[in-house]
Amino acid sequence: MKKSLLILATSLLIFSCGSTQEKSATQSKVPANPTDYANSITSDELKDMLYIYASDEFEGRETGQPGQKKAVNYLKDHYIDMGIPSAKSDGDYFQSVPLEIMETPKVDLTFDNKQFKAIDDFVSVSTAKDGNISTNEIVYAGYGIHDDAYSDYKDLNVKGKVVLIKSGEPKSADGNYLVTGTTESSKWSNFRQEYASKRDVAKDHGAAAVLFYYPEIYSMFANRFGRSSGRMSLKGNADDMYYFLINTELATAILEDIDTNNSTTTINKPFNLQYLNASNEFYSENVAAFLKGTEKPNEVIVISAHLDHEGVKDGEIYNGADDDGSGTIAILEIAEAFKTAAKNGHGPKRSILFLHVTGEEKGLLGSRYYTDMEPIIPLENTVADLNIDMIGRVDPKHEEAGDDNYLYLIGSDKLSTELHNISEDINKKYINMNFDYTYNDDNDPNRFYYRSDHYNFAKNNIPVIFYFNGTHADYHKPSDTPDKIRYDLLENRTRLIFYTAWELANRDNRIVVDKATE
The missing domain is CATH 3.50.30 (Glucose Oxidase; domain 1)
Structure with a gap:
């Protein structure tokens, strides 16, 4: 009798272990609570990463310079450690972006001799x-x-x-x-x-x-x-x-x-023109990691931020902690939360592309290369772009009003009414932050809608949300350092974006683009 019980117990143990392994490899049938994973996004982890990413060691991360190369390797190593593969079929996390530095062209121009x-x-x-x-x-x-x-x-x-x-x-x-x-x-x-x-x-x-x-x-x-x-x-x-x-x-x-x-x-x-340009060619890199969807893998949510900053000027390092170190490390925390969910059998239904682009400070070059020349994911398969550019500070307007529980949202209603409504609903359900749409106005003189990487997606009729805390006294100055960041706000805002991405990735139907432009 004891021998029979031992065999039965052993069989049950083997079956149980096999079931656990199978569960980790497939989607769990138990509904996931996104809060379990949002809570893994913490101010301590954000702070630890940003103090490295925006340190002097990275020399301001200017496009094409040694500090920027250190930055892309830092990002790649994080994705390798998290077990999130490259978005590229060759396994390389880097998308090479061919660039050139133009010097003043030689131009001869005559009119009427x-x-x-x-x-x-x-x-x-x-x-x-x-x-x-x-x-x-x-x-x-x-x-x-x-x-x-x-x-x-x-x-x-x-x-x-x-x-x-x-x-x-x-x-x-x-x-x-x-x-x-x-x-x-x-x-x-x-x-x-x-x-x-x-x-x-x-x-x-x-x-x-x-x-x-x-x-x-x-x-x-x-x-x-x-x-x-x-x-x-x-x-x-x-x-x-x-x-x-x-x-x-x-x-x-x-x-x-x-x-x-x-x-x-x-x-x-008579008009005569002779034009001779001058350029020096080099390469920079976008970093692209990819979490494959469990049910709709060909539909993709992009979460983007720019990895570059201003570099070194007159011997001073422009660390770019808020611009856009805050957005960059926010993506890493969001990626980790999604990966943890996937390990627990709650992988996203749609795929997620974690995209860090280069050359934003030089004219949105990395994102333009991605959308206009070499999209890793076909643009028609791209559901939305959630772009994060400066989410770690409080701007003077809200500081004076005593309101730090805010975030500027730009573009959410430009192409998809549904995206805007989802964004609002998710915020009310999980965070209850004050959304400020001041810069979403078509007549905004700052034209922020056109000034960050989301725009290259939007111009291709891909719905976008641009998350932004506004400019401040340290904007594009060497004083934009990690000690100025409000890590409690960075945590809350990052969680908000995670919740929004979670909803977009897991809802039954792809959001509708009802305001497409020609």
């Missing part, structure tokens, strides 16, 4: 390919606007031609702007959007070169772009179109009454 000088009269504000233009025709396209309500390009053929445009936008006799129909101006005369919007429209219409008369900002851009400033861009991203800001002397030489002339016309005088 008169030589004009670079910097003094014009400045190249794009990365263009070597080439030359010789023509006897310049097309004046007025304000250079193309909009449903008003277009300077209506019945105007500029393909392969040199185009002259000016800043601003037209008004009606009653003082309303023609584009908006109100006293409020549009993006066509907004400083942060105008010169890019008008460039893109001219390029879409096939212009070979654009001469943009914008006297209010000419001096600033001449100082920024006209010298050997070491501007960084994606390699091979040189435009097929030349784009110049020009001063009043050159603008009025081409069209004397340009300030008051709003009618499109053609100037038939």
Whole structure:
């Protein structure tokens, strides 16, 4: 009898062990409580990591520099330790991002047989390919606007031609702007959007070169772009179109009454351009780790933050603890929470891509390379991007109001009403933080919606949320150090983002994009 009981007990033990192993490899049937995993995100762990990541050892993490290389290896090692594999099929956590540093191009420009000088009269504000233009025709396209309500390009053929445009936008006799129909101006005369919007429209219409008369900002851009400033861009991203800001002397030489002339016309005088660019090529890295979904592995939630900062300037290290060390280590804690859940049989239904991008401070370069040139996950499979950029501090507005239980949310309702509602509901259920949508306003003069890595996803109609604590006295200064971080707030905000990602990854239906743009 004892022998039979021993055999039975042994059999039960073996069966029990096998069941435990099977459970760890498959999805548990017991509903998961996300709070069990959110609670693993702690201020102590965040602090320990940030004091390393934003230390002097990392030399400010400037794109392409030794400190940035240390940063990407630090991130890779963390994912290896957590057992979260690379997102790439070759197993390499690094996505190489080809970059180039542009020096001032050599440009010879003449109009009506008169030589004009670079910097003094014009400045190249794009990365263009070597080439030359010789023509006897310049097309004046007025304000250079193309909009449903008003277009300077209506019945105007500029393909392969040199185009002259000016800043601003037209008004009606009653003082309303023609584009908006109100006293409020549009993006066509907004400083942060105008010169890019008008460039893109001219390029879409096939212009070979654009001469943009914008006297209010000419001096600033001449100082920024006209010298050997070491501007960084994606390699091979040189435009097929030349784009110049020009001063009043050159603008009025081409069209004397340009300030008051709003009618499109053609100037038939000789124009010659020779352009020779200069660049130094190198590589930086995005870091990409991937947790495969258990039921819908081809649908992917991206959680992103930029890994770079300003580097060393005049011998001072810009540590970038808040910008964006806070977002970077927040992702590591979120990844660890999801991995722990997966080990317990509660892996996410959808896959999650933990994406750390380079070159944000240089113009959102790493995220643009990912979305526009080499997406590791097809963009059509990407459900949403939760982008974290500065979540460890309190800005002056909320400090003065005595409100530290807040977070700025940007973009949540731009493309998906459902995403916005989910975000609100999750916050009320788990955190009850005060969401501030000030910078989500389309007329926000700071234009933060366009200034972090989420934008490269949003422009591809992928719903986004940008989490942000606002700027502060140490923004882009060497004094942005780990001791200034509010780790209690960083913990709470990181948990909020984890809860939101958990819901997006585990809900039955993929969120609907109901506000897609063309």
